[in-house]
Structure formats: C-alpha cells, structure tokens
Amino acid sequence: MRIDSCRAEDVAVLERFMPSHSVDGSHGARFARQEAGGSTYLIPWLDGRPVGHAEVRWTGCAATEVRAARPGCPEINGLFVWPATLRSRGIGGALVRAAEELAVARGTGLMGLGVGDDNPRAAALYARLGYRPVVTYVDRWAYLDVDVDGERRECADPCVFMVKRLDALQA
Numbered sequence: 001m002r003i004d005s006c007r008a009e010d011v012a013v014l015e016r017f018m019p020s021h022s023v024d025g026s027h028g029a030r031f032a033r034q035e036a037g038g039s040t041y042l043i044p045w046l047d048g049r050p051v052g053h054a055e056v057r058w059t060g061c062a063a064t065e066v067r068a069a070r071p072g073c074p075e076i077n078g079l080f081v082w083p084a085t086l087r088s089r090g091i092g093g094a095l096v097r098a099a100e101e102l103a104v105a106r107g108t109g110l111m112g113l114g115v116g117d118d119n120p121r122a123a124a125l126y127a128r129l130g131y132r133p134v135v136t137y138v139d140r141w142a143y144l145d146v147d148v149d150g151e152r153r154e155c156a157d158p159c160v161f162m163v164k165r166l167d168a169l170q171a
C-alpha cells in the first residue's frame with residue numbers, strides 16, 4: 001500500500017470507487033481545500049485503486065468549541081477505509097501516522113481528531129494511537145439525499161475531540 005496526497009485526476013476515480021454525497025466532505029471539496037493550501041487530502045492506494053481517505057485540515061476543526069479549547073490544532077477529518085472488508089488491517093492507523101508525520105515536518109506539535117459518541121471502535125483505535133479526549137462538541141454537516149432528488153439534509157452529531165502531542169515523534 002502507498003499513501004499519497006490527492007491529485008486532480010484522482011478526484012473522479014475517488015468518486016467512482018467511494019461516492020460521496022456529503023457537501024463539505026465531497027472529494028471535490030476536499031481537493032479544492034488542499035489546492036487552496038488549507039489541508040492535505042491523503043489517499044491510500046492498494047493494487048491500483050483507492051481504499052480510503054483522510055483530510056488533514058491545517059486550519060483546524062470547524063467547531064467553535066474545539067477552536068476555543070485547542071486554538072491552532074490541526075484536525076484529521078474524514079478518516080475512512082473502503083471497502084469495509086479491508087478494515088482492521090492497519091490502513092486507518094497508517095493514514096493517521098502519515099498525517100502525524102506531515103504535521104511534524106511542518107513543525108506542528110499537536111494533532112487532533114473528532115469521533116462520534118456512537119463510534120466507540122474508532123475511539124478505541126485513536127486511544128491506542130495515543131489520542132486523549134479534550135472537549136465535547138457538536139459536529140454539524142450536511143449531505144445531499146440521493147433518494148429524495150438530492151435534497152439537502154442537515155446533521156448534528158455529538159462528538160469528542162481527541163488530541164495527541166507529537167513531540168515524541170520528533171525524537
């Protein structure tokens with residue numbers, strides 16, 4: 001497996017293998033943020049096809065609660081491995097590690113990520129990787145409902161933001 005930042009020509013490939021109906025979380029939106037310099041969109045590739053994604057948002061988490069508690073902390077957003085049969089093989093952990101290495105290379109000593117209260121397995125993975133909960137918040141996002149003519153649906157998920165100090169990685 002290799003992990004690369006997204007290229008323009010990858011966006012259509014990602015959409016084919018992992019269709020996204022999220023508004024801010026579409027592959028096109030994530031690539032556009034990368035091109036604007038606000039993030040790095042990491043893609044793991046296995047046997048020539050994309051098998052997940054993670055967006056490292058250097059501008060931090062959008063939630064005001066998180067920005068107040070940890071100003072300037074970058075966020076790993078949209079961590080995802082697909083198809084589900086490829087989960088529990090280390091791809092998600094490798095994406096987190098790749099994001100941390102990018103942060104260290106930029107001189108950033110912290111990394112954070114949010115996890116939904118209904119996702120204890122992901123929270124357990126992050127705890128194993130060294131992340132600790134610091135603040136609860138509500139993740140507000142929207143998607144286009146393909147079953148109802150692409151109608152916009154608003155979501156509000158209770159989450160916890162977890163943070164890891166990266167000093168140890170720099171040694």
Ligand SMILES: CC(C)(COP(=O)(O)OP(=O)(O)OC[C@H]1O[C@@H](n2cnc3c(N)ncnc32)[C@H](O)[C@@H]1OP(=O)(O)O)[C@@H](O)C(=O)NCCC(=O)NCCS
Binds near residue numbers: 081
């Ligand atoms: C969370 C996720 C990115 C982890 O990727 P991964 O490649 O399975 O991660 P790793 O193989 O490095 O680590 C596996 C661990 O991830 C956690 N995990 C969370 N959800 C999981 C799932 N649906 N299937 C398998 N493992 C999951 C478990 O702690 C698992 O440990 P276990 O195999 O001992 O149970 C992946 O499971 C996924 O895409 N889940 C659906 C989307 C999601 O929940 N994203 C996280 C949003 S905060």
